[in-house]
Amino acid sequence: xxxxxxxxxxxxxxxxxxxxxxxxxxxxxxxxxxxxxxxxxxxxxxxxxxxxxxxxxxxxxxxxxxxxxxxxxxxxxxxxxxxxxxxxxxxxxxxxxxxxxxxxxxxxxxxxxxxxxxxxxxxxxxxxxxxxxxxxxxxxxxxxxxxxxxxxxxxxxxxxxxxxxxxxxxxxxxxxxxxxxxxxxxxxxxxxxxxxxxxxxxxxxxxxxxxxxxxxxxxxxxxxxxxxxxxxxxxxxxxxxxxxxxxxxxxxxxxxxxxxxxxxxxxxxxxxxxxxxxxxxxxxxxxxxxxxxxxxxxxxxxxxxxxxxxxxxxxxxxxxxxxxxxxxxxxxxxxxxxxxxxxxxxxxxxxxxxxxxxxxxxxxxxxxxxxxxxxxxxxxxxxxxxxxxxxxxxxxxxxxxxxxxxxxxxxxxxxxxxxxxxxxxxxxxxxxxxxxxxx
Amino acid sequence: xxxxxxxxxxxxxxxxxxxxxxxxxxxxxxxxxxxxxxxxxxxxxxxxxxxxxxxxxxxxxxxxxxxxxxxxxxxxxxxxxxxxxxxxxxxxxxxxxxxxxxxxxxxxxxxxxxxxxxxxxxxxxxxxxxxxxxxxxxxxxxxxxxxxxxxxxxxxxxxxxxxxxxxxxxxxxxxxxxxxxxxxxxxxxxxxxxxx
Amino acid sequence: xxxxxxxxxxxxxxxxxxxxxxxxxxxxxxxxxxxxxxxxxxxxxxxxxxxxxxxxxxxxxxxxxxxxxxxxxxxxxxxxxxxxxxxxxxxxxxxxxxxxxxxxxxxxxxxxxxxxxxxxxxxxxxxxxxxxxxxxxxxxxxxxxxxxxxxxxxxxxxxxxxxxxxxxxxxxxxxxxxxxxxxxxxxxxxxxxxxxxxxxxxxxxxxxxxxxxxxxxxxxxxxxxxxxxxxxxxxxxxxxxxxxxxxxxxxxxxxxxxxxxxxxxxxxxxxxxxxxxxxxxxxxxxxxxxxxxxxxxxxxxxxxxxxxxxxxxxxxxxxxxxxxxxxxxx
Numbered sequence: 007x008x009x010x011x012x013x014x015x016x017x018x019x020x021x022x023x024x025x026x027x028x029x030x031x032x033x034x035x036x037x038x039x040x041x042x043x044x045x046x047x048x049x050x051x052x053x054x055x056x057x058x059x060x061x062x063x064x065x066x067x068x069x070x071x072x073x074x075x076x077x078x079x080x081x082x083x084x085x086x087x088x089x090x091x092x093x094x095x096x097x098x099x100x101x102x103x104x105x106x107x108x109x110x111x112x113x114x115x116x117x118x119x120x121x122x123x124x125x126x127x128x129x130x131x132x133x134x135x136x137x138x139x140x141x142x143x144x145x146x147x148x149x150x151x152x153x154x155x156x157x158x159x160x161x162x163x164x165x166x167x168x169x170x171x172x173x174x175x176x177x178x179x180x181x182x183x184x185x186x187x188x189x190x191x192x193x194x195x196x197x198x199x200x201x202x203x204x205x206x207x208x209x210x211x212x213x214x215x216x217x218x219x220x221x222x223x224x225x226x227x228x229x230x231x232x233x234x235x236x237x238x239x240x241x242x243x244x245x246x247x248x249x250x251x252x253x254x255x256x257x258x259x260x261x262x263x264x265x266x267x268x269x270x271x272x273x274x275x276x277x278x279x280x281x282x283x284x285x286x287x288x289x290x291x292x293x294x295x296x297x298x299x300x301x302x303x304x305x306x307x308x309x310x311x312x313x314x315x316x317x318x319x320x321x322x323x324x325x326x327x328x329x330x331x332x333x334x335x336x337x338x339x340x341x342x343x344x345x346x347x348x349x350x351x352x353x354x355x356x357x358x359x360x361x362x363x364x365x366x367x368x369x370x371x372x373x374x375x376x377x378x379x380x381x382x383x384x385x386x387x388x389x390x391x392x393x394x395x396x397x398x399x400x401x402x403x404x405x406x407x408x409x410x411x412x413x414x415x416x417x418x419x420x421x422x423x424x425x426x427x428x429x430x431x432x433x434x435x436x437x438x439x440x441x442x443x444x445x
Numbered sequence: 446x447x448x449x450x451x452x453x454x455x456x457x458x459x460x461x462x463x464x465x466x467x468x469x470x471x472x473x474x475x476x477x478x479x480x481x482x483x484x485x486x487x488x489x490x491x492x493x494x495x496x497x498x499x500x501x502x503x504x505x506x507x508x509x510x511x512x513x514x515x516x517x518x519x520x521x522x523x524x525x526x527x528x529x530x531x532x533x534x535x536x537x538x539x540x541x542x543x544x545x546x547x548x549x550x551x552x553x554x555x556x557x558x559x560x561x562x563x564x565x566x567x568x569x570x571x572x573x574x575x576x577x578x579x580x581x582x583x584x585x586x587x588x589x590x591x592x593x594x595x596x597x598x599x600x601x602x603x604x605x606x607x608x609x610x611x612x613x614x615x616x617x618x619x620x621x622x623x624x625x626x627x628x629x630x631x632x633x634x635x636x637x638x639x640x641x
Numbered sequence: 642x643x644x645x646x647x648x649x650x651x652x653x654x655x656x657x658x659x660x661x662x663x664x665x666x667x668x669x670x671x672x673x674x675x676x677x678x679x680x681x682x683x684x685x686x687x688x689x690x691x692x693x694x695x696x697x698x699x700x701x702x703x704x705x706x707x708x709x710x711x712x713x714x715x716x717x718x719x720x721x722x723x724x725x726x727x728x729x730x731x732x733x734x735x736x737x738x739x740x741x742x743x744x745x746x747x748x749x750x751x752x753x754x755x756x757x758x759x760x761x762x763x764x765x766x767x768x769x770x771x772x773x774x775x776x777x778x779x780x781x782x783x784x785x786x787x788x789x790x791x792x793x794x795x796x797x798x799x800x801x802x803x804x805x806x807x808x809x810x811x812x813x814x815x816x817x818x819x820x821x822x823x824x825x826x827x828x829x830x831x832x833x834x835x836x837x838x839x840x841x842x843x844x845x846x847x848x849x850x851x852x853x854x855x856x857x858x859x860x861x862x863x864x865x866x867x868x869x870x871x872x873x874x875x876x877x878x879x880x881x882x883x884x885x886x887x888x889x890x891x892x893x894x895x896x897x898x899x900x901x902x903x904x905x906x907x908x909x910x911x912x913x914x915x916x917x918x919x920x921x922x923x924x925x926x927x928x929x930x931x932x933x934x935x936x937x938x939x940x941x942x943x944x945x946x947x948x949x950x951x952x953x954x955x956x957x958x959x960x961x962x963x964x965x966x967x968x969x970x971x
Contacts, residue, residue, distance in 0.1 A: 533677045541957055543955055545658070547665075548665060548795075583674040583677070584672065
């Protein structure tokens with residue numbers, strides 16, 4: 007593959023460390039050093055910018071096929087590129103469900119054609135996400151999409167026998183089950199976190215125990231059958247405790263937290279604005295503190311966006327009728343910087359770990375989340391951590407406007423994103439689509 | 446709702462540009478004269494009911510009733526006086542902040558067949574009296590309705606005329622006439638403001 | 642006051658003013674001619690997404706007594722049942738020139754959404770939303786309590802300071818309880834919630850109320866009033882998820898019967914928002930006793946709703962956009 011173009015990233019700070027210059031050529035990092043130069047290369051002045059490996063999202067809803075009115079693979083991956091991502095995992099709850107080799111291959115192919123970011127489809131654990139019988143996990147793993155992550159996200163694999171079988175079965179191809187932990191009976195009709203705010207607002211509660219009970223069960227199951235387990239978007243202080251305990255026992259579990267659970271609380275439901283309706287729900291300040299601490303000490307392995315675009319008609323209504331979910335691809339890095347880096351709890355090297363290296367490892371994505379070193383694929387993102395920007399969802403690349411950060415200012419901005427040496431974002435804006443797609 | 450709360454009844458201190466046009470003794474004399482006129486016009490006070498329009502029409506009605514009783518000791522002041530709140534009959538509700546509704550209390554015998562004398566402090570556009578007439582018609586059917594006002598400042602917008610007037614006070618529309626009464630304001634006076 | 646969405650945002654002053662105004666309205670309703678011209682030319686829409694003949698008739702009567710035009714829009718059972726429908730319905734009503742929208746909705750917060758969406762310029766009055774609020778019910782309860790329990794004479798200007806009110810029953814699902822707890826607290830009353838633990842919300846500890854699981858103990862503490870909440874029959878099925886084992890057990894623990902009525906102080910009154918489940922949360926003895934003010938609550942409901950309509954619709958603020966900054970939603 008030829009990029010046709012070389013980039014010389016001058017005076018950038020890999021992982022926020024010492025300044026150097028990085029040359030990208032032929033899809034790889036061709037040279038690194040203060041004196042590197044290339045007369046043919048496009049020069050990017052990187053003073054003040056942090057260079058990170060391209061971000062990898064383990065939890066994205068691209069909505070295609072089925073809900074192209076909310077997002078398409080093209081718009082979603084373009085949003086991903088603007089957020090600094092070079093690879094995303096597309097969740098299985100599409101229509102039709104990504105539960106067969108045919109559907110996952112279609113998503114994979116559309117991702118390749120879109121060209122903004124690599125798309126790795128996630129396979130459904132059960133047929134139609136119904137929680138009744140296993141989908142053809144092996145066929146999806148062996149398809150061109152090479153599925154390694156399986157999830158019924160949006161629904162919990164609540165049947166303990168089925169969960170055990172799934173955990174065991176995916177071992178054959180080094181897969182992982184990513185569980186949406188939600189005990190269904192405890193959350194019937196649930197609208198928001200169960201607590202002081204829900205009691206006052208009269209909205210049916212989503213208790214923390216409904217998440218924690220499933221996580222506790224699943225880590226024990228994973229231990230019993232010797233499988234690896236990934237816990238999606240954990241949101242409560244109790245969940246962090248359970249993961250910490252499980253890891254101390256040597257259980258092969260990884261956990262993710264979303265950007266919104268790092269910064270927002272259930273108090274936001276008071277205005278009944280369905281923008282803040284999400285599953286799992288926004289929790290309390292105490293939980294926010296706990297997930298930040300968990301991310302800082304490594305109990306929580308990664309940040310994943312749970313980018314969940316919804317059309318206006320699914321959000322422009324009363325709370326009870328609104329869909330769960332919020333967008334996140336274009337704000338994730340800023341939220342992590344604001345909550346974890348600006349507060350001194352993570353270094354930029356840690357950010358590379360939680361937003362790129364570890365998610366790539368969990369998803370078994372070979373050419374992402376790699377070190378910034380000569381010869382490695384040039385999947386990179388350049389960040390300006392010094393700026394603050396006001397979020398306007400109407401100007402975002404995602405097709406949907408349900409960002410919880412509308413009107414809020416956040417730290418940091420993606421300046422450039424490179425996918426195999428090709429710029430998908432330059433000067434903070436998408437590159438010309440023809441250029442991107444041609445490559 | 447804070448902005449919709451009524452203006453406090455206590456009015457600010459007398460501003461520098463206010464002129465006192467009636468003092469306590471003049472007000473007392475005017476009321477005494479009106480009381481006699483009411484008795485004379487109605488050939489006694491037997492069928493008379495004095496309905497004061499809150500806020501300051503009500504104490505004026507009580508003072509008139511006391512004077513009627515002085516002249517005709519057979520009358521009972523309590524049976525003579527009532528209050529009639531016209532707020533809910535006003536045609537200008539939408540032009541002002543929400544008004545507090547006053548109370549309407551009729552004497553025990555009601556107003557059917559009686560001569561109702563409406564009592565108000567200042568007669569101006571006539572709109573308050575128009576509202577009062579509507580309110581009266583919902584409350585009963587008096588034999589006649591008459592109007593007593595302490596001050597008539599002119600500028601009528603409706604074909605309404607007072608039967609009993611304490612003082613005719615020619616004013617310009619930019620001026621403001623304020624009646625202060627001992628019962629509500631701690632002293633008796635009629636002021637004109639904005640004359641300079 | 643632009644809207645009435647929740648009792649939680651009513652100040653003490655505002656609440657007393659509504660009760661005082663309701664007192665004046667009630668006085669007009671004792672007259673032969675009950676109709677007042679006050680809201681002539683104004684349009685009040687009753688937008689009911691949930692059946693409630695009693696509440697709708699009460700609002701309709703109140704609006705008509707003030708000479709407003711009333712449009713009843715029942716959205717129940719028609720194609721409008723969720724989602725976009727609230728918006729479309731609101732836009733339709735806006736086009737028809739609604740000055741006030743009285744909304745009953747199964748979703749908590751729907752009136753709040755309607756009031757803040759820009760879908761309607763009219764005043765929004767919450768007539769019950771999901772398990773959230775039913776502010777006019779709480780106001781009529783407070784009005785009734787004030788009439789009976791704050792001494793002789795005109796109660797205007799008084800609050801409920803020092804009164805002790807027990808609210809008994811399904812607090813978890815009750816918008817009446819939520820509205821009452823906040824309003825009674827604002828007015829200075831002490832509230833004790835009495836229910837089986839299954840019918841109390843997680844988070845109730847943050848409410849300005851005491852909580853008890855034992856009705857007899859609370860009655861022994863001599864409350865001035867006891868408010869019985871309706872227990873919905875569908876909450877009873879005890880097969881995995883019922884809130885109590887059987888109706889009989891509920892009645893034994895939390896029903897107001899002749900014995901408990903007799904144990905209450907002589908001056909204490911019994912309230913119920915209706916409709917009652919006789920024999921479940923309240924026995925016929927209690928419901929029909931002279932201490933039950935349940936029928937009077939209905940009459941007071943009209944006066945309170947007249948007061949709310951008057952205070953929301955009569956002033957200039959509902960028509961004058963420039964004064965928006967000074968408005969305080971309630």
